[in-house]
Amino acid sequence: MFENIRxxxxxxLYIENxxxxxxxxxxxxxxxxxxxxxxxxxxxxxxxxxxxLDQTTLHDYIHEWGYKLDQCCLALGYCAVYNHSYxxxxxxxxxxxxxxxxxxxxxxxxxxxxxxxxxxxNWNDTTPLWxxxx
Numbered sequence: 454m455f456e457n458i459r460x461x462x463x464x465x466l467y468i469e470n471x472x473x474x475x476x477x478x479x480x481x482x483x484x485x486x487x488x489x490x491x492x493x494x495x496x497x498x499x500x501x502x503x504x505x506l507d508q509t510t511l512h513d514y515i516h517e518w519g520y521k522l523d524q525c526c527l528a529l530g531y532c533a534v535y536n537h538s539y540x541x542x543x544x545x546x547x548x549x550x551x552x553x554x555x556x557x558x559x560x561x562x563x564x565x566x567x568x569x570x571x572x573x574x575n576w577n578d579t580t581p582l583w584x585x586x587x
Contacts, residue, residue: 462530463490466568474536477567484562490543491556493530500524519549528554538569545570 465484471477484490497518498506503525506515514533518526526547527533532554535543542562546555562568 461489461492463488466490466531468531468534471536471567476534477536477569478531478534479567480562480564482564484558486558486560488558489555490558490568491530491532491554493528493532493554493556495526495528495532495547495552495554497524497526497552516547516554518547526552526554532556535568535570537572539571541569541571542566543568543570 465481466478467481468476469479500523506512506525511527515525515527518524535556542560543556543558556570
């Protein structure tokens, strides 16, 4: 089932401290729009495990998961380090069948620019989050 899944992180990405958001994901070179920059495996957990995770720092790094959103997951790779923006330059897609998350650019990203995703799931969704966001 998983033989065609190739976890990857785009070669020009790196993690760096940001001025005000902790760490973030940046690029060493320009990346074209609609480029897949990461395919990350995820660790899927139950709602019971979620209750425990919500009591830890990992709460800020997990995602709701499953067709019924009745699970949660921790994405590996750089996925947990992409910061949020309502004007994100990337989007993510969850694949429940292969237990992966894919990050794709939605526009051209310049060298040195930080890559952002919208934590709401859709790159242009402005629904308020559970924390003050830009």
